[in-house]
Each structure stands twice: as structure tokens, then as C-alpha cells.
Amino acid sequence: MSMFSIFNPLLKGSNNFKARFHGFLFNNVSTVTIRTLMKTHKGTAKRWRRTGNTFKRGIAGRKHGNIGWSHRSLKALTGRKTANSAYLKHLKRLLPYH
Structure with missing residues (x-):
């Protein structure tokens, strides 16, 4: 048993602890996401x-x-390429805010 679980009722898992967040009262701690x-x-x-x-x-x-x-071969390597449609799902996950 760690030292923090003795003093913190959230870590002990007791349901009698009532949490207050910005004026709201929650009876069950698991409702806070x-x-x-x-x-x-x-x-x-x-x-x-x-x-x-x-x-x-x-x-x-x-x-x-x-x-x-x-x-001729170097000129073929200039410019830009667009993403393949099969790879778009991966790119959207890797770049969520772009």
C-alpha cells in the first residue's frame, strides 16, 4: 500500500468522496471525464x-x-505529389490539427 493511497480517498476507490469542479457537485467520481x-x-x-x-x-x-x-530523370523528380486515397486515414490521424 503506497503512502499516497492512505491520504487520498480518490486513489483508495471510496465512493463516499464528493468531488467539486467549478461549482458542480458530483456524487460519483467516475462521472468526471x-x-x-x-x-x-x-x-x-x-x-x-x-x-x-x-x-x-x-x-x-x-x-x-x-x-x-x-x-530528364531529375526533372521527373521535381514538383509535388498528392497523397494516395488509401493513405488519407493514416495522415489524418498523424496530423489531427492541420
Whole structure:
């Protein structure tokens, strides 16, 4: 038995404790709910941008190691790509506030 459970009736699980939150009286402590916020995945936030109802990203393969590549193949790697429709559910979960 920990030291905190002796002094805190919330941790002991007793139902006779009446909690007060902003003037409201709750007879049962389990009725108080806490809303947790979702976290933004920072690696995804650096790579994807929101556009209307989808996302866009840069095309990989243009940063370094391109000596000897033809201009035609490098030009194909420029620009932006939109997200695949099958991946949108994952992106919305990783970027909840974008």
C-alpha cells in the first residue's frame, strides 16, 4: 500500500468522496471525464502539407547523389505529389490539427 493511497480517498476507490469542479457537485467520481488532446506527429508534419481535403509532399530523390543522372530523370523528380486515397486515414490521424 503506497503512502499516497492512505491520504487520498480518490486513489483508495471510496465512493463516499464528493468531488467539486467549478461549482458542480458530483456524487460519483467516475462521472468526471478528462479530454485528452491528440499529438501531432512532427516527422509527418515536416513532410506533408494540407491542401483542401488531401495532402501533398515533395518527391524524394533530389537532395544529393545526383551526379551523372540525366536531366530528364531529375526533372521527373521535381514538383509535388498528392497523397494516395488509401493513405488519407493514416495522415489524418498523424496530423489531427492541420
